[in-house]
Amino acid sequence: MSSSMPADPPPRLRRRGFLQLSTATVAATVAGSVATAALGPRPAAAEPPPPGPGGFPPYTPPAGAIIASSFGFDPDDATSCLKAALQAALAATTTQTTRVTLVIDRQASDWVTGPLSIGTAAPYLKGAAPLTIVFAPGVTVRGKAGAFDGADNDASLLSLMGPNSGPDNGKGVSDVTLYGYGATLTMDRDEFNAGEWRHLVNILSCARIRIEGLTLRGAGGDGIYLGQQLNAVDYAKPYCSDIWVVNVRCDDNRRNGMSVAAVEGLTVTGCSFSGAIGTPFMAGIDFEPDPPKSWRPYGRLKGITITDCSFLDNAGYGVNVNATCLAGAPPECAPLDIRLKNCRLGPTTSQIATLVVAGSGDNGGSNASGAPIPGTVTVEDCLLDARLFCTGLLTEGMTATGGIHLAFTRTALWNLKGARANQVVLGNAVSRWAPITLLANNPSAGTATRFGNIGWTDCVIHSNQANPLLVAPPVSGTTCANLTGGITAYVTSPNDAAAMSLGANPDVTLTVHELTDPGAKDSPTPATTVSVSPATATVAHGGTAELTFTRSSTDVSRTMAVVYSMSGTATQRYDYDGLPGVVVFAPGAATAKVTLRTRRPDAGTGARVATLLIGRSDAYVVDANARSASVSIT
Numbered sequence: 359m360s361s362s363m364p365a366d367p368p369p370r371l372r373r374r375g376f377l378q379l380s381t382a383t384v385a386a387t388v389a390g391s392v393a394t395a396a397l398g399p400r401p402a403a404a405e406p407p408p409p410g411p412g413g414f415p416p417y418t419p420p421a422g423a424i425i426a427s428s429f430g431f432d433p434d435d436a437t438s439c440l441k442a443a444l445q446a447a448l449a450a451t452t453t454q455t456t457r458v459t460l461v462i463d464r465q466a467s468d469w470v471t472g473p474l475s476i477g478t479a480a481p482y483l484k485g486a487a488p489l490t491i492v493f494a495p496g497v498t499v500r501g502k503a504g505a506f507d508g509a510d511n512d513a514s515l516l517s518l519m520g521p522n523s524g525p526d527n528g529k530g531v532s533d534v535t536l537y538g539y540g541a542t543l544t545m546d547r548d549e550f551n552a553g554e555w556r557h558l559v560n561i562l563s564c565a566r567i568r569i570e571g572l573t574l575r576g577a578g579g580d581g582i583y584l585g586q587q588l589n590a591v592d593y594a595k596p597y598c599s600d601i602w603v604v605n606v607r608c609d610d611n612r613r614n615g616m617s618v619a620a621v622e623g624l625t626v627t628g629c630s631f632s633g634a635i636g637t638p639f640m641a642g643i644d645f646e647p648d649p650p651k652s653w654r655p656y657g658r659l660k661g662i663t664i665t666d667c668s669f670l671d672n673a674g675y676g677v678n679v680n681a682t683c684l685a686g687a688p689p690e691c692a693p694l695d696i697r698l699k700n701c702r703l704g705p706t707t708s709q710i711a712t713l714v715v716a717g718s719g720d721n722g723g724s725n726a727s728g729a730p731i732p733g734t735v736t737v738e739d740c741l742l743d744a745r746l747f748c749t750g751l752l753t754e755g756m757t758a759t760g761g762i763h764l765a766f767t768r769t770a771l772w773n774l775k776g777a778r779a780n781q782v783v784l785g786n787a788v789s790r791w792a793p794i795t796l797l798a799n800n801p802s803a804g805t806a807t808r809f810g811n812i813g814w815t816d817c818v819i820h821s822n823q824a825n826p827l828l829v830a831p832p833v834s835g836t837t838c839a840n841l842t843g844g845i846t847a848y849v850t851s852p853n854d855a856a857a858m859s860l861g862a863n864p865d866v867t868l869t870v871h872e873l874t875d876p877g878a879k880d881s882p883t884p885a886t887t888v889s890v891s892p893a894t895a896t897v898a899h900g901g902t903a904e905l906t907f908t909r910s911s912t913d914v915s916r917t918m919a920v921v922y923s924m925s926g927t928a929t930q931r932y933d934y935d936g937l938p939g940v941v942v943f944a945p946g947a948a949t950a951k952v953t954l955r956t957r958r959p960d961a962g963t964g965a966r967v968a969t970l971l972i973g974r975s976d977a978y979v980v981d982a983n984a985r986s987a988s989v990s991i992t
Contacts, residue, residue: 414464414496414540415962423459423492424450431465435502437472444474445481452485461492462541468498472505473513477520477531477564488533493572495540495932495960503549506556506578514560514579515543518567519587530593532565539571539605539932539959547612547636550578554613554637561598563587563620568602571931571959573609581608581631585619590654597658599623605931612636614644615672620657627663628936632670640674640708642667645696649683656687659733662696668939669703669712676703676712676742681762682755684731685718694733694762702921702940704743704750711752711795712742717762717811718755730761737764739942741919742771744793749773750819754797758808758839758865766814766843768942770919773821774976792829792859793821798836807836814843814868816917816945820875820977822850826859827870839865846916848875848883848977877976886911888920889984890972896965896990899933899958903989905970907941907950909978918943920950921973928966928991932959939973956991965990 419425429442440462447460462469477484493499499515506513520530536559543558550556556578561567563586574581582603590596597620605628608615615631618624631642639646643664647657659681669676681694704712718730742750750771756762773793798809809830819827827847830838838860845868847857852872860866876885887910897903907920919942924930930937935955943950954968969988972980 415960417464417494417960419461419463419492419494420459423461426460426462426469427465431469433465433467434470435472436469437474437502437505440469440471440474444476447489447491448476448482448484451487451489452483454485454487457488457490459490459492461494462497462499464494464496468500470500470502471515472502473517474515475517475519476534477518479521483521484531484534488535490535490537493536493538493541493543497538497541499541499543501545501556503546506545506550514555514557514583515545515577516558517560517562518564519560519562520564520593530563530565530587530595532567534564534566535568535570536572537570539957541571542573542575544575545577547576547578547610550612550636553578555579557581557583558611559583561585561601563590563593563596563598564601565595565599567598567600568604569606570602570604571606573607575607575609575611577611577613579611579613580615580617581611582606582616583619584617584621584624585648586654586657588653590620591652596620596655597622601625603627603629605629605936607931608642609633610635614639615642615669617644617646618659618662619647621662622658622660624662626667627665628931629667630670630931630936631667632672635673635707638674639678640672641678642669642672642676642703644675644678644680646678646680647683656684656691658684658687658691659694659696660691664696664698665700666936666938667701669701670705670939671707673707675708675710675714676706677714679715679735681731681733682716682718685729687731692731692733694731694735696734697736697738698740699738700938700940700942701740702743702938703740704748705745706748708748711749712744713737713750714752714754715756715762715764716754717757730755730757732761734763734765736767737769738767740769741921741940741942742769743921744771744773749793749795751794752797753795753812756796756809756811758810758837761811764812766812766817768816768917768944770817770917770942770977771819772919772975772977773819773823792826793819793823794828796828796830796838798830798833798838808839808865809836810838810840810866812841814845817843817845818917819845819847820975821847822875822976825849825851825853825856828858828860830860830864832861836861837863837865841866841868844869844871847872849873850875850878875976884912886914886918886978887981888972888978889981890922890970890987891984892987893984894988894990896992897954897956899956899991901956903954903956905952905954905987905989907943907952909943909948914943914946914948916945918978920978921975922952923971923973924968925971926967926969926988928968928989930968933957933966933991934968954989958991965992967991
């Protein structure tokens with residue numbers, strides 16, 4: 359198939375701001391808005407402590423591995439050394455039938471490099487054999503200062519993408535694993551005061567890619583970007599497919615922890631997305647396809663599962679789903695399918711929302727035409743933590759039928775004027791955002807005349823804000839419709855009749871039943887005390903330890919979320935798989951389980967201890983005598 363891409367392809371499109379009013383607020387956050395003023399300067403992200411008293415033990419490469427340092431090492435600029443190592447590994451994939459392994463081994467200082475790539479052109483074309491790049495424990499690959507500036511501001515630290523010209527045009531990259539427990543890929547985010555495309559890992563039109571164990575920090579753009587090559591119309595599969603992101607930490611990146619524009623088959627598990635700040639949307643994950651062009655087909659968001667992940671302290675959103683550019687997409691792009699399970703979303707440091715879902719309307723000037731794409735976003739056993747400034751859920755342009763259906767099951771929403779240690783908290787500006795806010799349209803775009811399309815099953819809200827809890831601001835000629843199920847809300851002054859404000863003549867069956875918060879004075883609602891056991895346990899590395907949370911109350915009939923933190927000499931996403939920091943009790947259950955899955959990426963010996971500590975919340979009381987559990991990993 360010949361390319362219809364222009365001779366001089368346009369620069370990659372900037373991500374659009376579909377929440378124009380909200381985007382201005384996010385931008386103000388970066389410039390020193392009320393959120394920044396309230397929280398103070400964000401401290402530098404702390405490195406996870408190295409395992410064991412002596413740091414990372416020596417790493418033994420697998421037999422037959424290609425060793426990067428055998429091609430040289432320059433502490434000031436190792437770009438040529440790493441390129442030579444990549445060339446050798448990629449050449450081996452064209453002649454071998456078994457997996458090729460390249461080890462980026464630890465040196466006395468960081469590997470400092472300019473942009474690296476796999477698959478763009480000779481000599482970086484990948485063969486049929488699988489390739490694993492191992493970043494040894496303790497390794498840091500750092501973007502060289504000044505190497506990502508100038509006209510080539512699309513350059514990423516590591517790009518995986520097929521050629522866009524020549525005889526290999528249209529051949530995507532496949533079967534690559536980036537494996538790096540205890541290793542970090544990083545840039546100096548503060549170096550970039552403009553632009554948004556300098557990613558750490560940039561994956562375009564690729565298949566069967568796995569990223570595991572890495573810390574991705576300080577990108578000028580995203581920690582991870584999943585999208586389409588510029589001439590994607592020439593690819594049999596122009597989108598990314600069968601992508602796995604496991605035990606990855608995306609922290610302190612300029613735009614988003616991860617952006618997803620075109621994927622079919624994405625699994626993200628055990629990951630942390632935190633501290634995104636610099637340029638919108640500053641989300642943990644931003645699901646946002648680009649508008650189609652002559653050289654780029656529609657994107658897609660299909661077969662996406664996010665489990666056991668946390669989205670904390672991002673300056674924009676926890677998770678943003680913006681499907682506006684999928685309106686009018688061909689049938690093969692449908693249905694949109696995103697599932698979040700066992701995740702903690704928030705708190706954020708913005709004044710907007712923890713979870714945002716947009717189904718139709720404007721995308722920063724790129725008005726999409728055609729019917730909204732059908733599909734489902736499901737949120738199960740999760741916590742939307744909006745305790746600082748924002749709404750828990752914000753939707754825009756969600757047509758009541760035929761578009762995206764948003765389904766919540768056993769999910770809690772906290773909307774409390776809580777406080778963090780040593781920080782001034784302003785609380786939720788009630789006149790601006792309710793715990794749940796549903797907008798008929800995107801600003802300056804077409805309006806969904808019947809909007810809603812959300813269901814709640816066994817869900818709860820904890821709020822000390824004034825009613826209403828669920829708001830659909832009135833827009834002339836629109837009707838809020840197809841809100842179903844039921845929500846139990848714990849509030850200071852129950853009034854079921856005032857819990858929802860949905861404009862004129864809403865067409866909904868949703869019920870909100872309010873109970874007095876158990877912490878309120880003279881509350882008739884029984885308080886719940888939470889504990890964890892056993893207090894201590896021992897497990898051999900590679901094994902699992904099960905920790906049991908127990909809630910003690912005369913009423914356990916409703917969903918309840920409990921937060922926790924991890925500390926100790928064992929490092930999360932190194933000595934054990936990543937945990938979301940929340941556990942959810944199912945209705946009727948007095949106990950809930952957290953499973954600690956251990957590992958030992960290095961050859962070190964000696965026990966390392968993982969300690970779980972129950973976090974405080976107005977939603978429950980912590981048993982001071984059973985607040986923590988420690989697991990010794992031998």
